Amino acid sequence: MTGEHLLRELRQALRDGGLCGSFLVRDLRSGDELGIEPDTELPAASLVKVPLAVATLDRIRRGELDGAQQLEVQPGRVTKPGPTGLTRFRHPARVALDDLVYLSTSLSDNAAANALFGLTPPGDVDAVLRELGITGIAVRHALAGLAGTPDEHLPRDAADLAHSLAISAGTSGHGHRLPQLDVTRANSGTARAFVDLLQALWTPSAIHPDVAARVRSLMADSVQRQRLAPDFSSDAAVWASKTGTLLNLRHEVGVVEHADGAVFAVAALTESRIPAAAQPGAEALMAQVARELRDHLRHG
Numbered sequence: 001m002t003g004e005h006l007l008r009e010l011r012q013a014l015r016d017g018g019l020c021g022s023f024l025v026r027d028l029r030s031g032d033e034l035g036i037e038p039d040t041e042l043p044a045a046s047l048v049k050v051p052l053a054v055a056t057l058d059r060i061r062r063g064e065l066d067g068a069q070q071l072e073v074q075p076g077r078v079t080k081p082g083p084t085g086l087t088r089f090r091h092p093a094r095v096a097l098d099d100l101v102y103l104s105t106s107l108s109d110n111a112a113a114n115a116l117f118g119l120t121p122p123g124d125v126d127a128v129l130r131e132l133g134i135t136g137i138a139v140r141h142a143l144a145g146l147a148g149t150p151d152e153h154l155p156r157d158a159a160d161l162a163h164s165l166a167i168s169a170g171t172s173g174h175g176h177r178l179p180q181l182d183v184t185r186a187n188s189g190t191a192r193a194f195v196d197l198l199q200a201l202w203t204p205s206a207i208h209p210d211v212a213a214r215v216r217s218l219m220a221d222s223v224q225r226q227r228l229a230p231d232f233s234s235d236a237a238v239w240a241s242k243t244g245t246l247l248n249l250r251h252e253v254g255v256v257e258h259a260d261g262a263v264f265a266v267a268a269l270t271e272s273r274i275p276a277a278a279q280p281g282a283e284a285l286m287a288q289v290a291r292e293l294r295d296h297l298r299h300g
Helices: 003-016 045-061 097-106 110-119 122-131 156-168 191-202 209-220 280-299
Strands: 019-027 033-036 070-073 093-096 237-246 249-258 263-272
Touching: 003 019, 003 033, 003 280, 019 191, 019 280, 033 191, 033 280, 045 097, 045 110, 045 122, 045 191, 045 209, 045 237, 045 249, 070 097, 070 110, 093 097, 097 110, 097 209, 191 209, 191 249, 191 263, 209 237, 209 249, 249 280, 263 280
Parallel strands: none
Antiparallel strands: 019 033, 019 263, 070 093, 237 249, 249 263
16 A cells, blocks of 8 residues: 555544544654654643653753752642542642652653743743754643633533533634633644654754653653553553643654664644543544554555
8 A cells, every 4th residue: 555545544534533633653763754744733732741851851960950859749639530640639749859750751740740840931941942953842831721621610521511612612723712722822732843852862862861761761651551552562562652631632642662673753643523531432543543654664
C-alpha cells in the first residue's frame, strides 16, 4: 500500500470514529516521517508538562534551583474522578522539588505542575523552547489555567453537556468560547512541534544529556498506559510517553525504542466530535492510526 493510500484510509477511519487531529510519526534514525495534518495547532493540555520538566531540570542542573528543596503544595480540592497525586490530597504537603517533577511528569499531577510553574513561570518555559530552537509549542499559563471548565461545574451525570459545549463552541481556526480550548489563549502545540521536542530529548541536541536522560526516564515511568501504550509497548519494545486530556481533547506523545535499534517518535493530538467523557474506542482508534503510520515507516 502506498503512503497516500494509507493516509486516505486513516483519515476516513478517524472521521468514522468521530475524531480529527494532528498525527506525526518520525523515524529518529533516518529522519523519515509520515503524518496526518501534522501542523494543525491544538490546545496542549498536560503535554505542556514535558517542556516544564525540561526547563525545571535544567535550572536544577545549573544550580539555580535545589532539587532537594521542599515546597509546601496546597491540595487540589478535586470533586470529580480523574486527577492523581497531590491534586487529590485533602491537606497541604511538603514535597521536594525533584519529586514534584516526577509527580508532574509521570503522574500528570496538576498541583505538582502548578508548584513548578511557581518557580519557573510559563514565559520562562516558553523561552527555553525558543532557546532550544523548538517552534510550534506555546506555553502561556500554568495548569491552574485549565480549571473552571464546564465539566467541573456540571453534575457527574451531565458530562455529555460539557463535551457538547466543547465540540460546538469552537471556530474553524481553533478559536473557542472556552479559553482552555482556544489556541490563541491556551498552551498549544502541533504534532510536528512535539515530535521535534521528542527528537531533542532522544538524540544529541541543545538539551543537556543529563536533563534529557531524566525526562526520558520520567516519561517511561508514566502511569497513563491506556491510550497508545497497548499498541507500542511489548517485550521487544519500550514505550515512553506523556498524555494530555481536557474535555474532548485526547493527546499522547512518546517514543518507541525497538530491540533491533529502531526508534520512532510519535505524536497524536486529537479532538472528539462525540459528546462523551469515556471513549475507549477513540483511544483505541488513536493507537491504531499511530501504529499504522509507524508500521508503514518501519516496513514500507
